[in-house]
Amino acid sequence: MSSTQTTCPYCGVGCGIIAQTDSTKSVTIQGDKSHPANFGKLCSKGIALSGTLGLEGRLLHPEIDNNSCDWNTALDKVATEFKQIIEQYGPQAIAFYVSGQLLTEDYYVANKLMKGFIGAGNIDTNSRLCMSSSLSGYKRAFGSDTVPGNYEDVEQSDLVVLVGSNLAWCHPILFQRLMIAKEKHPNQKIVVIDPRHTATCEIADTHLAIKAGSDIWLFNGLLDFLRHNDYLDYEYLEQATDGFAAAFQTARESSGSISGISQRTGLEEEQILEFFQLFADNKKVVTLYSQGVNQSTSGTDKVNSIINCHLATGRLGQVGMGPFSMTGQPNAMGGREVGALANQLASHMDFSAEHCDLVQEFWQASNIATSPGLKAIDLFNAVHAGEVKAIWIMATNPVVSLPNANLVKQALAECELVIVSDCVRDNDTTAHANVLFPTLAWGEKNGTVTNSERRISRQRTFLPAPAETKADWWILSQVAQRMGYEKAFAYNSSADIFREYVALSGYKNEGTRDFDLSGLLPFSDEEYQALKPVQWPICDSSEHCTGLRGTERMFADKRFFTSSGKAQFISITPRPPASLPDIKFPFVLNTGRIRDQWHTMTRTGIARLLRHTGESYVEIHPNDAQTANINHGSLVTVSSRLGKWMGRAKLTTNQQMGNLFIPMHFNSQTSNCARVDVLVAPHTDPISGQPEFKHTPVKISAYRPIWQGFILSKQPLTLPTKDIDYSVKILSDNCWRYELAGETKPDNWNLWLHHNFGANLEWLEYQDRANGCYNYANLIQDRLNICMFIGKDENLPNRHGLIQLFTRDKLTPAERLALLTGHNDEHRNNTICACFNVGHNELVAAIKEYDLKTVAQIGEKIQAGSNCGSCIPELKALLK
Numbered sequence: 001m002s003s004t005q006t007t008c009p010y011c012g013v014g015c016g017i018i019a020q021t022d023s024t025k026s027v028t029i030q031g032d033k034s035h036p037a038n039f040g041k042l043c044s045k046g047i048a049l050s051g052t053l054g055l056e057g058r059l060l061h062p063e064i065d066n067n068s069c070d071w072n073t074a075l076d077k078v079a080t081e082f083k084q085i086i087e088q089y090g091p092q093a094i095a096f097y098v099s100g101q102l103l104t105e106d107y108y109v110a111n112k113l114m115k116g117f118i119g120a121g122n123i124d125t126n127s128r129l130c131m132s133s134s135l136s137g138y139k140r141a142f143g144s145d146t147v148p149g150n151y152e153d154v155e156q157s158d159l160v161v162l163v164g165s166n167l168a169w170c171h172p173i174l175f176q177r178l179m180i181a182k183e184k185h186p187n188q189k190i191v192v193i194d195p196r197h198t199a200t201c202e203i204a205d206t207h208l209a210i211k212a213g214s215d216i217w218l219f220n221g222l223l224d225f226l227r228h229n230d231y232l233d234y235e236y237l238e239q240a241t242d243g244f245a246a247a248f249q250t251a252r253e254s255s256g257s258i259s260g261i262s263q264r265t266g267l268e269e270e271q272i273l274e275f276f277q278l279f280a281d282n283k284k285v286v287t288l289y290s291q292g293v294n295q296s297t298s299g300t301d302k303v304n305s306i307i308n309c310h311l312a313t314g315r316l317g318q319v320g321m322g323p324f325s326m327t328g329q330p331n332a333m334g335g336r337e338v339g340a341l342a343n344q345l346a347s348h349m350d351f352s353a354e355h356c357d358l359v360q361e362f363w364q365a366s367n368i369a370t371s372p373g374l375k376a377i378d379l380f381n382a383v384h385a386g387e388v389k390a391i392w393i394m395a396t397n398p399v400v401s402l403p404n405a406n407l408v409k410q411a412l413a414e415c416e417l418v419i420v421s422d423c424v425r426d427n428d429t430t431a432h433a434n435v436l437f438p439t440l441a442w443g444e445k446n447g448t449v450t451n452s453e454r455r456i457s458r459q460r461t462f463l464p465a466p467a468e469t470k471a472d473w474w475i476l477s478q479v480a481q482r483m484g485y486e487k488a489f490a491y492n493s494s495a496d497i498f499r500e501y502v503a504l505s506g507y508k509n510e511g512t513r514d515f516d517l518s519g520l521l522p523f524s525d526e527e528y529q530a531l532k533p534v535q536w537p538i539c540d541s542s543e544h545c546t547g548l549r550g551t552e553r554m555f556a557d558k559r560f561f562t563s564s565g566k567a568q569f570i571s572i573t574p575r576p577p578a579s580l581p582d583i584k585f586p587f588v589l590n591t592g593r594i595r596d597q598w599h600t601m602t603r604t605g606i607a608r609l610l611r612h613t614g615e616s617y618v619e620i621h622p623n624d625a626q627t628a629n630i631n632h633g634s635l636v637t638v639s640s641r642l643g644k645w646m647g648r649a650k651l652t653t654n655q656q657m658g659n660l661f662i663p664m665h666f667n668s669q670t671s672n673c674a675r676v677d678v679l680v681a682p683h684t685d686p687i688s689g690q691p692e693f694k695h696t697p698v699k700i701s702a703y704r705p706i707w708q709g710f711i712l713s714k715q716p717l718t719l720p721t722k723d724i725d726y727s728v729k730i731l732s733d734n735c736w737r738y739e740l741a742g743e744t745k746p747d748n749w750n751l752w753l754h755h756n757f758g759a760n761l762e763w764l765e766y767q768d769r770a771n772g773c774y775n776y777a778n779l780i781q782d783r784l785n786i787c788m789f790i791g792k793d794e795n796l797p798n799r800h801g802l803i804q805l806f807t808r809d810k811l812t813p814a815e816r817l818a819l820l821t822g823h824n825d826e827h828r829n830n831t832i833c834a835c836f837n838v839g840h841n842e843l844v845a846a847i848k849e850y851d852l853k854t855v856a857q858i859g860e861k862i863q864a865g866s867n868c869g870s871c872i873p874e875l876k877a878l879l880k
């Protein structure tokens, strides 16, 4: 048995993991008790990692135009064509689109190649969609992209304000730390500001169901309240800040009276005043925010409206306080640090003449870029317009995750040279690649990532590289060398790259730049291998830094990286979102995440993680649903000016009237209509360039096909497209599930079955033609092989009970009957606890039967919630 300390490849909490591999190569995943982010805990996604390590679906060989080829051919092709394109059209005709899921070492090399040697700024990252408003907000306020505090501050505060963050589902381990802190310290207050009622609200004292897009009116109002009621920290204002008078003035003028704020935000006056008072009364306040703040055309302003309130009251730089942006991806922070956004140069340096000279000198760069490149949305527009001739996409799936996704798809389809580096063979983006580079996946990779609290941790290799897969940095270095930059890219290991990167961070720094790791130097390969989790800056020159132990908290000394050394208030005039609902598109579409899925599902589309939610849905308020004649569980169409989406309706009062919510994860690999970003408009924040993913005007209507049905099959099936207008494929325990519907239907289901799934199979069948009901099943040696249920609407048998039948060696007569009548164990339904596969009905029954009162009691009785704890908010809601 060998044991490796590594880091989770999913969210920005950055949990430490121990991976144990035995002689049969089977891997056990556990939380690392010594890691300061999680102290041994893992959420449902982290715990399920061992189920994602198989080679099924992996891209294992380089390919050109869908044919396998050797590495030399693929690398030479890219290097040669890059050189030709540069010669013919200039360096601006090449672009890289990279990702917060690369390691810092990969990211560093990509950025160096583009900005130092190809000589353009055209490298942007999916962090543009994720973090860029936070980054711009920090830079405006502090002069640097610095997250001031850490996770302990969240625990030690007296008030946590969660703005646009569904922490329970998106950062579950930090959520659990907060939950435990609150249990120990019952006076701690938690306020959630989110238009939706989310699982996060289960631990909140107050949920402010704000009108989408109106946060700035609230925070400007708070600033004005703090000033008028004498809660300002005048000493702090004088010593540590500039620009407060103007900011106060603008806040006053724009937010107006409490009744005005109430109108803008949709909150009750009393609620607003209570929140303001709570903020005023607690010195230790952490305001933690995420995509409800960032993904907005006012994202940067939202961030600064929050920071303004912290500056006004000196709530910064000390234990238990500060504005705190939660990062999404495991290495979104690393990308900001290396400078792989189009508007940064490198290592927290900009395109100033001084920084360009410095970086050029350090890299000995032959062609340093001197101006910013195109940000993600503009970059893909330039691909679409044919201005960018070659794009290299690494570790991201833009055909699913960028707004106006159909335009992105078309842009890639028409682009001369599309290169994709990925670890999976088939996703919506690899489908458009001319060249495919197979990369290492988690478990095989080796390098560093930075989490939300500036903590650098190691991801370490514990599995061998399969087939011809290679590290991203290796592929990049090979292309660079073949373009003629041998010397600058002669890396032999990730340690080599990290050493250079650390040296750049300290190069001519002398305390002028926040990002400095030079205290780590010199270090050997062994020391790199053994690097313990540490928070930057790590240096001797910075006053904040405690030497090699790193820096827990920034700005305690009230010195900032602005020209005056003071933090800047920003005067903010609130604006509505770019596009508002109207008669044609009367609903506001909000999008985001669900508990057990990660982004475009390439790594979490496994049965265990699809139990909780396998089919896409739209949340709608029951009153809106009634008006539109939509039932719970029925199929609906949602359209915007740009595209059309289909899925199931989920009626819930968690949603405000007039608002809809659709998860972002579903893609064309598993569904013919569930990519939500075909709807989302590409409006961006003018400063950060971040798109407004949470506010697109749409309309919704019931979808009434003439038939609906589902198939469960032991083997994956190839379905015909004729007669099928809605189709979703879901990997389930022991079988594949297909949810289907059509506007036309085959003349004869019996013939259709035989034609599509095997003429030789013997079918048990039950038909009720009057009710449009057809049930079929095929058994092979008493074991269920395939079954199909067709009806005229969504009232179909319980899938979960039928899925269980695939585990039986021999079906009982009752089970055979169930196959035909569709009546089965209603106990099995939507899974709440993914670890122990416990469903909603089972939980409700147990709570009633045993009179369970606490989550702990549920755990003792039926295990649910007693492993990773990700379902605890849902259990709490059920208990209520």
Ligand SMILES: Nc1nc2c(c(=O)[nH]1)N[C@H]1C(S)=C(S)[C@@H](COP(=O)(O)OP(=O)(O)OC[C@H]3O[C@@H](n4cnc5c(=O)[nH]c(N)nc54)[C@H](O)[C@@H]3O)O[C@H]1N2
Residues within 6 Å of the ligand: 011, 012, 130, 163, 164, 165, 166, 167, 169, 170, 171, 193, 194, 195, 196, 198, 210, 211, 212, 213, 214, 215, 290, 291, 292, 293, 327, 328, 329, 590, 591, 592, 593, 594, 595, 596, 597, 598, 599, 694
């Ligand atoms: N399970 C899971 N966890 C993840 C991820 C994942 O894919 N799956 N992805 C990771 C990544 S990359 C990221 S970026 C993070 C994102 O983490 P979060 O930002 O927490 O997640 P989201 O669901 O995108 O959005 C958060 C909330 O913003 C709310 N919101 C929408 N509009 C507004 C508004 O105008 N004002 C306010 N105050 N709130 C609003 C939404 O209703 C939503 O509940 O999650 C990370 N963690």
Ligand SMILES: Nc1nc2c(c(=O)[nH]1)N[C@H]1C(S)=C(S)[C@@H](COP(=O)(O)OP(=O)(O)OC[C@H]3O[C@@H](n4cnc5c(=O)[nH]c(N)nc54)[C@H](O)[C@@H]3O)O[C@H]1N2
Residues within 6 Å of the ligand: 099, 101, 102, 103, 126, 127, 129, 130, 131, 291, 295, 328, 329, 394, 395, 396, 397, 398, 400, 401, 402, 421, 422, 423, 424, 427, 439, 440, 441, 442, 445, 472, 591, 592, 593, 598, 599, 600, 601, 602, 603, 664, 676, 677, 680, 693
């Ligand atoms: N509607 C809507 N859209 C959104 C959002 C939203 O809230 N709403 N959120 C946005 C945000 S915040 C984000 S972060 C994006 C995320 O969106 P994407 O970045 O597109 O999502 P992923 O599915 O994580 O894509 C990662 C890809 O990289 C591959 N991969 C994994 N590890 C490696 C590696 O080491 N090397 C290489 N080369 N490839 C690897 C995976 O197989 C996968 O194909 O989505 C954005 N899109």
Ligand code: SF4
Residues within 6 Å of the ligand: 008, 009, 010, 011, 012, 013, 014, 015, 038, 041, 042, 043, 044, 045, 046, 047, 170, 171, 172, 173, 174
């Ligand atoms: S909270 Fe979950 S997904 Fe995020 S790093 Fe920790 S284990 Fe991974």
Ligand SMILES: [Mo]
Residues within 6 Å of the ligand: 129, 130, 131, 328, 329
């Ligand atoms: Mo993200």
